[in-house]
Amino acid sequence: xxxxxxxxxxxxxxxxxxxxxxxxxxxxxxxxxxxxxxxxxxxxxxxxxxxxxxxxxxxxxxxxxxxxxxxxxxxxxxxxxxxxxxxxxxxxxxxxxxxxxxxxxxxxxxxxxxxxxxxxxxxxxxxxxxxxxxxxxxxxxxxxxxxxxx
Numbered sequence: 001x002x003x004x005x006x007x008x009x010x011x012x013x014x015x016x017x018x019x020x021x022x023x024x025x026x027x028x029x030x031x032x033x034x035x036x037x038x039x040x041x042x043x044x045x046x047x048x049x050x051x052x053x054x055x056x057x058x059x060x061x062x063x064x065x066x067x068x069x070x071x072x073x074x075x076x077x078x079x080x081x082x083x084x085x086x087x088x089x090x091x092x093x094x095x096x097x098x099x100x101x102x103x104x105x106x107x108x109x110x111x112x113x114x115x116x117x118x119x120x121x122x123x124x125x126x127x128x129x130x131x132x133x134x135x136x137x138x139x140x141x142x143x144x145x146x147x148x149x150x
Contacts, residue, residue, distance in 0.1 A: 006062055006065055006066070007059075007062045010058045010059070010061050010062040010065065011055070011058045011062075013058070014054050014055075014057050014058035014061065014081070015051075015054050015055070015058060017081075017085055018050060018054045018084075018085070021085055021088050021089065022047070022050070022088065024089075024093070025088040025089050025091075025092040025093045026092070027043060027092055028092070030092075030095050031092060034097075034146055034149070034150050035146070035149035035150050036142075036145070036146060036149065037142065037145035037146070037149065039141075039142070039145075040142060040145075049135060052131075053131065053132050053135060056128050056129070056131065056132060057077075057080075057081070057084075057129075057132065059128070060077065060125045060128050060129060061074075061077050061081070063122065063124070063125055064077055064122070064125065067122065072117060073114065073117055073118050073121065073122065073125065076110060076113060076114040076117065077114065079110050080107060080110045080111050080114060083103055083104075083106055083107035083110060084107055086103055087100055087103050087104055087107065090103055091143070097143060097146050097147045097150065098147050100143055101140070101143045101144055101147050104136065104139060104140045104143050105140060107136060108133065108136045108137065108140050111129060111132060111133045111136060112133055114126075114129060115129050115130070115133060
């Protein structure tokens, strides 16, 4: 895959996948009835935050693909993508916040591992994933609070 073609493909896969999952598993009546913690942000904030994060994730994936498409960092990148794309269907569609909590915990650990590994080989990738791991720490706490309150 050429460098010129691969960036749009990464953007399409990550942004398109995130958008499709967001549309197909949008919070509905079930979510609206759940007890939520006081720190739960308004629903409108999630779209803009995930848009920025998915742009970063796609760019980092593209950088890694250019460097070593079969290396450990790329495998960790794909693992976090799978876990990321699974969370909404598990939480919203299957209505299983406890299983979603396990999923997001694994996602958080995978990203933390990614940052640790990439710090030695691609510091820019590690730094670009810092907002992602921070947001996921918040999302994990929110998911845990919803499990606890319900």
